[in-house]
Amino acid sequence: MSSEDAQKLWKVYRTAKELVKDRGYTITDKEVNLSFDQFVSEMCDPMGKPIKKKMCFMASPSPEAIEKFPDMGNIWVEFCEEASVTVKTMRNFCIHISENKFATGILVYESNMTPSANRLIPSVAPATIDTFQETDLLVNITKHVLVPTHIKLSGAEKKFLLERYRLKESQLPRIQREDPVARYLGLRRGQIVKIIRRSETSGRYASYRICL
Numbered sequence: 001m002s003s004e005d006a007q008k009l010w011k012v013y014r015t016a017k018e019l020v021k022d023r024g025y026t027i028t029d030k031e032v033n034l035s036f037d038q039f040v041s042e043m044c045d046p047m048g049k050p051i052k053k054k055m056c057f058m059a060s061p062s063p064e065a066i067e068k069f070p071d072m073g074n075i076w077v078e079f080c081e082e083a084s085v086t087v088k089t090m091r092n093f094c095i096h097i098s099e100n101k102f103a104t105g106i107l108v109y110e111s112n113m114t115p116s117a118n119r120l121i122p123s124v125a126p127a128t129i130d131t132f133q134e135t136d137l138l139v140n141i142t143k144h145v146l147v148p149t150h151i152k153l154s155g156a157e158k159k160f161l162l163e164r165y166r167l168k169e170s171q172l173p174r175i176q177r178e179d180p181v182a183r184y185l186g187l188r189r190g191q192i193v194k195i196i197r198r199s200e201t202s203g204r205y206a207s208y209r210i211c212l
Contacts, residue, residue: 008138009050009079010039015137016077016108017057022142023186024065025075052079058102068154073103073127085113085131090120097124104186105129108137130186141180149196150181153208158192161208175209187211 014034021027034042043054056079061072076097082089085107097105104127113131121129141147153161162169175182175193187193191211198204 003048006040006044006048006050007036010036012134012137013055015140018140019184020059020075020077024061025059026062027059052081055079075104076102077106080107080109083110085109085117087116090117094120094124097127103127107131108134110134142184147181150185151194152185152187153192153194169210172208172210174212177211182211
């Protein structure tokens with residue numbers, strides 16, 4: 001594995017930490033700002049090849065997140081050692097999520113995932129599994145200058161919004177679960193996201209979308 005490959009996985013690892021932190025889990029600034037030299041020292045073998053087992057991590061919700069989302073639970077992030085996710089790989093991942101009572105699992109893989117492996121994901125319910133190709137996490141899309149701020153609403157905030165504006169869910173604009181920012185935030189069907197944009201005329205303004 002070349003230095004370029006190690007650089008790539010370092011970027012993927014840092015974005016994964018940022019994603020987990022942005023979802024409301026306790027991740028320190030030191031973890032997010034891990035330098036490449038630190039990554040090589042802590043996550044690589046003597047030849048500089050990343051050891052994906054060392055890159056895996058768990059995180060617990062922050063007190064603020066638990067207040068908003070009481071059922072949030074712990075998250076487990078795993079970096080798949082095989083380039084492709086097979087049925088066997090996904091089955092083992094599902095077992096790990098279920099046996100350790102994680103509420104959410106994230107599986108990061110290099111190249112592809114078989115349809116059969118993908119069909120195993122619902123088997124961990126009520127836990128959820130999100131999957132990302134490594135290239136999805138090379139950069140943090142939420143930091144792009146053209147991407148507005150997205151904030152996931154709690155159940156109570158959703159109820160207040162609908163009652164305040166006398167809206168039905170069907171009247172809200174939609175955001176698909178496959179939307180890159182929706183995937184980053186882990187939006188589920190029925191959840192609402194607040195989108196804050198800047199305007200030259202009115203400063204900042206907010207809009208809302210429901211995930212389908």
